[in-house]
Amino acid sequence: MHKAKKGDELILVINPGSTSTKLALFRGETEVSSISAEHTAEELSRYDSVLAQKDFRKNAVKAYLQSEGIELTELAAIAARCGAIAEMESGAYIVDKKLARGAAVSESPHPANLAPIIAYELCEEAGNGLKAFIYDGVSCCGVVDDIYKVSGIEDFDKPFYTHVLNSRAVSIEQAKRDGAEISDVTYIAAHLGGGITVNLIKDGRVLDFVGDDEGAFSPERSGGLPVRRLTDLCYSGKYTREEMQMRLKGKGGLMSYLGTNDTREVEKRIEDGDGKARLVYDAMALQVAKDIASLAAVVSGDVDKIILTGGIAHSAAFTGMVKERVEFIAPVEIIPGTFEMQALAGGALRALIGEEKYHRL
Numbered sequence: 001m002h003k004a005k006k007g008d009e010l011i012l013v014i015n016p017g018s019t020s021t022k023l024a025l026f027r028g029e030t031e032v033s034s035i036s037a038e039h040t041a042e043e044l045s046r047y048d049s050v051l052a053q054k055d056f057r058k059n060a061v062k063a064y065l066q067s068e069g070i071e072l073t074e075l076a077a078i079a080a081r082c083g084a085i086a087e088m089e090s091g092a093y094i095v096d097k098k099l100a101r102g103a104a105v106s107e108s109p110h111p112a113n114l115a116p117i118i119a120y121e122l123c124e125e126a127g128n129g130l131k132a133f134i135y136d137g138v139s140c141c142g143v144v145d146d147i148y149k150v151s152g153i154e155d156f157d158k159p160f161y162t163h164v165l166n167s168r169a170v171s172i173e174q175a176k177r178d179g180a181e182i183s184d185v186t187y188i189a190a191h192l193g194g195g196i197t198v199n200l201i202k203d204g205r206v207l208d209f210v211g212d213d214e215g216a217f218s219p220e221r222s223g224g225l226p227v228r229r230l231t232d233l234c235y236s237g238k239y240t241r242e243e244m245q246m247r248l249k250g251k252g253g254l255m256s257y258l259g260t261n262d263t264r265e266v267e268k269r270i271e272d273g274d275g276k277a278r279l280v281y282d283a284m285a286l287q288v289a290k291d292i293a294s295l296a297a298v299v300s301g302d303v304d305k306i307i308l309t310g311g312i313a314h315s316a317a318f319t320g321m322v323k324e325r326v327e328f329i330a331p332v333e334i335i336p337g338t339f340e341m342q343a344l345a346g347g348a349l350r351a352l353i354g355e356e357k358y359h360r361l
């Protein structure tokens with residue numbers, strides 16, 4: 001494995017999404033190169049499952065390394081995004097055969113689960129002890145108390161899948177700004193993106209959250225819906241199961257009401273006097289605020305900061321509407337954008353050099 005002084009470790013980051021594979025190289029904590037390898041609908045239609053895309057995505061990773069003139073043996077570590085596997089702790093996990101297998105057989109298949117599989121295979125190909133890590137996967141909320149799992153019917157528990165990576169990343173950053181340790185503060189981090197989740201970060205982990213299928217609607221997801229009416233719609237014969245799933249995730253939220261998932265376009269319509277756009281946008285902000293307030297109740301209002309993050313947090317109009325309704329709970333900080341690549345690289349680096357203990361599945 002490539003030997004380097006601290007801060008010079010070369011780390012490859014792999015982050016597959018639904019229509020792209022984001023890739024980056026970091027020297028220590030500094031990004032030196034990045035791309036988003038876009039995948040067309042035609043390309044992806046060749047595969048009958050997410051798992052079947054593995055070699056296609058792996059080839060994109062290899063092509064990126066080749067374009068950068070980097071051999072696998074030059075890498076100090078690989079940092080891989082990860083979807084749902086099992087109930088796991090926050091932080092870093094070493095990618096071994098067991099974890100790669102868990103990603104392959106996940107009950108919630110997502111392109112992100114291809115990353116640890118690809119990373120494991122690349123480490124095997126390197127043949128020099130190269131290590132790969134995942135960091136803050138969507139099911140990495142730690143051991144969840146039973147009270148937070150109760151769903152309302154005995155048939156199933158509430159699944160603990162949320163935007164752990166970015167929510168913890170901005171919480172760690174906010175704690176630094178506050179001169180505190182993440183383990184000593186309580187934050188509510190609202191991740192405002194194509195999907196919206198609101199996360200209660202206490203003792204350094206996600207204690208509870210409002211998920212994208214139970215709370216506010218978002219640019220393309222329906223959020224929580226009146227369940228009896230939803231049940232009637234599901235059995236109405238109007239939609240197939242697949243079409244109904246798409247109505248909930250992909251064509252829900254702003255897409256359902258306004259035919260767009262672009263909040264900038266919605267704000268332009270509002271400026272032009274579109275009353276429906278204003279109503280729907282205001283409703284989305286109201287629902288986010290209600291989700292934040294509901295999590296404050298979990299800790300009896302003892303919240304140090306509320307953080308608004310994600311792509312929509314770039315909008316002063318939207319964050320202003322949310323802030324107005326929740327700043328009575330705690331001061332509101334805005335950290336716009338997502339920091340997945342930096343968080344993955346930083347987590348892998350800390351695990352690699354021993355600053356943070358890593359777990360095994």
